[in-house]
Amino acid sequence: MLWISICATVLFFLIARMIYRRFQIAILSPIFTTLLMTILFVLLFHVSYTSYMSGGRYLTYLLQPATVAFAIPLYKHFQLLKRHSVEILVSVIGGSMVAISSTVLLAHLFRLNTSLTDSLAPRSITTPFAMDVSNMIGGTPVLTAVFVILTALVGLLVGPIVIRHLRITSSLAKGTLLGTSAHAAGTSRAFEFGNIEGTFASISMILAAGFTMLIAPLLVHLLQVHL
Amino acid sequence: MVRRIALLIAQVFFLMILSEIGNLIAVFFHLPIPGSVIGLFLLLFLLYKKWVRVEWFEFGASLLLSEMLLFFVPSAAGIVQYGALMSVEGWRLLLVIAVSTLLVMGATGWVADRLHHTLAKEKTTHAVD
Incomplete structure (x- = not known):
């Protein structure tokens, strides 16, 4: 088998x-x-x-060596990333906060239970991080892994449509958008646009994962208390 | 052809070793970071120190990155185990994910595009478009 x-x-x-x-x-x-x-x-x-x-x-x-492989584009385009560090940081932090809070608010709106909501909250970051966060905030890590994949599928489908309709032209915006919203799958799609887009997406995916891990426990707790 | 395949296997193997070293470090120091991410930073460090060269891995790395979606398929197929949950809550879960993903994309893309154009005007450096 x-x-x-x-x-x-x-x-x-x-x-x-x-x-x-x-x-x-x-x-x-x-x-x-x-x-x-x-x-x-x-x-x-x-x-x-x-x-x-x-x-x-x-x-x-093979996702593990593939994750290590992201070092290559990051190294090759280090100067470019450094030059755009402000734009990248601001948009990734903003995007990650929208990801967590809109997920929790929408889940509340659709009357999903707390356990499902907590499993959904970290869905926009890459699987190992998302499962860790889910565990920290009281979700079910295995379910989170399923939601991470569903996010990837949705992101691949709507990403190019959003880029077209918002008339997004810069490689920077295309890359950060795909990397922040749909982690590694979005990043892989960004490489189809080009190497530069893929590099911006790679750094966004990593930053989004790190930032979400820091902020999610607090942000989800605050939202749950006030809803 | 045989040479290229051997090269590919060797390069992917080296990347695997780095992620395994990362796994060991994560376990040893009780770090809440996946081993593969530690491996990524290890490779960045090796490249930065010029102890290894980009060309040594470029072929294998670009193949892994360009075919990465294939590696998601087995986990994604895991959804067959959640038939019961999906038939009850499926459409609501999907709606939450879809609407939220649209919002994240809109917000991230819009902020990045705005900032990029504003900062590009201020900077004398060339904008990358």
Whole structure:
């Protein structure tokens, strides 16, 4: 099962990429079609998620060296990042605060219970950080991981639309927007715009994770008390 | 071709070692930071000290980064385990996530774009567009 799930997932990904190259529509982004094929595969062949993950976890593991790999664009464009440090910091801090507070407020508005709300609050940052924050504020880390992925999918879908409709032209804004709102998936999408956009997104993703970890426990608590 | 694959494996392997060292450091010092992020800073440090060169990893690193979405698929497929929750609360959860994500994107992008254009006018340095 180990090799079957690895090979099947990679094969689906290659097919998905071919489809995306042919028809460049956001909804046909490789991650959606690959995910759809993988879920169908798991359900149709009655494979339990646990046995799928016996191979799948090796693909997940590659996220770790991929995270280390972000050092390369950050190093190459260090001067550029330094020059724009004020813009980056202000927009990432602002964006992260909007992420936490709007999530908690909307969850309250839709009458979701406290445990779900706490699991949702750190959903915009990268999985390991988000799970830690979730644990700190009383959420369920495993559920948070699911919400982080859902955020990635939503972000990939609406990111390019937001950029077009807000008439965002600077690489800086495109990168910070994608990195702050949709962590590594958004960053990966930013690299499709270009190396500079990807670099801005990488630094935003890291800063957003660090800042959220610092502020989320306090901010979520304050919001919960006053709602 | 064989040489490129060998090179790729060696480079990815080195990045894995860095993240594993990061994991060890995180466990040893009880740091609330993922090992891979510590690995990222280790690599930045090695590059900054010029003990390693960008070209040594560029091929492997750019491949990992450009195909990163593939590595999300197995965790994302984990949603099949939450069928019950999703059928009850699914649309509300999705609505919260979607509306909030739109707000974050709008706020971040708008602030960054405004600041960028204002500061670009003040600075004599070239704007990057």
